[in-house]
Amino acid sequence: MPDESAPEPSAPKGEPPGSDWAAYYRSTIGREPRPLFVKGMAAVEAAGLEPGQAIEIGFGDGRETLALLQTGWRVLAIDPAPAAAEVLHSQVPDHVAGRLEIRSMPAEDADLLPFDLLYAGYSLPFLGADAFDRFWSAVRDRLRPGGILIVNFFGPRDSWAGREGMRFIDVDEVRRLVNGLELLALDEEDQDGNSFLGPKHWHVFDVIAQQPHR
Numbered sequence: 101m102p103d104e105s106a107p108e109p110s111a112p113k114g115e116p117p118g119s120d121w122a123a124y125y126r127s128t129i130g131r132e133p134r135p136l137f138v139k140g141m142a143a144v145e146a147a148g149l150e151p152g153q154a155i156e157i158g159f160g161d162g163r164e165t166l167a168l169l170q171t172g173w174r175v176l177a178i179d180p181a182p183a184a185a186e187v188l189h190s191q192v193p194d195h196v197a198g199r200l201e202i203r204s205m206p207a208e209d210a211d212l213l214p215f216d217l218l219y220a221g222y223s224l225p226f227l228g229a230d231a232f233d234r235f236w237s238a239v240r241d242r243l244r245p246g247g248i249l250i251v252n253f254f255g256p257r258d259s260w261a262g263r264e265g266m267r268f269i270d271v272d273e274v275r276r277l278v279n280g281l282e283l284l285a286l287d288e289e290d291q292d293g294n295s296f297l298g299p300k301h302w303h304v305f306d307v308i309a310q311q312p313h314r
């Protein structure tokens with residue numbers, strides 16, 4: 101394990117199944133919002149999308165959900181780890197709490213509300229293939245006209261590729277998943293880096309895509 105008191109600026113970002121998520125959240129709490137989230141919110145602003153209903157999948161320490169609440173969004177925050185809900189609850193200011201719903205359950209089992217924005221950072225690879233297909237079908241069904249997806253996926257050259265219960269997809273599959281949406285950004289990271297558990301190769305696709313207005 102790396103020295104947690106001096107994490108690399110780019111780490112930690114994601115862990116394989118079976119990780120001690122509570123320890124992970126303790127190491128990430130207080131961090132800056134992820135670069136994908138920052139870029140995605142700039143795209144949301146550029147698109148003129150007003151704060152409405154957002155969903156965050158795998159919110160972890162809650163940093164991005166808190167940022168959404170602070171900018172006026174209603175947020176449905178979904179993460180199966182009970183520790184995530186505890187960490188998020190402890191940070192939510194009273195004046196925004198009425199716009200937050202937390203569900204401690206796997207995303208694939210959640211009944212999604214119609215939504216305008218979905219953010220999922222380093223969480224969708226933790227849905228196995230069947231679970232992901234079910235979840236993504238609900239996402240495409242519930243995304244409102246003009247709504248924006250801000251998500252990432254792990255690629256086949258990631259160090260964790262092949263791990264049971266995780267999903268790794270290539271760029272063709274990424275493009276297939278957003279077929280019919282306007283692809284606002286598709287960035288690929290394919291380089292060695294660090295994680296909470298030590299050095300690894302990151303192969304990550306960052307995606308920002310918008311549902312056409314009718």
Ligand SMILES: C[S@@+](CC[C@H](N)C(=O)[O-])C[C@H]1O[C@@H](n2cnc3c(N)ncnc32)[C@H](O)[C@@H]1O
Nearest residue numbers: 113114115158159160179181206207221223226
């Ligand atoms: C690597 S952490 C990322 C947390 C946070 N988004 C961040 O960037 O720090 C992955 C998160 O996905 C959550 N997760 C795992 N399986 C999930 C599932 N089936 N549905 C929703 N979230 C899941 C984990 O509990 C964990 O909080």
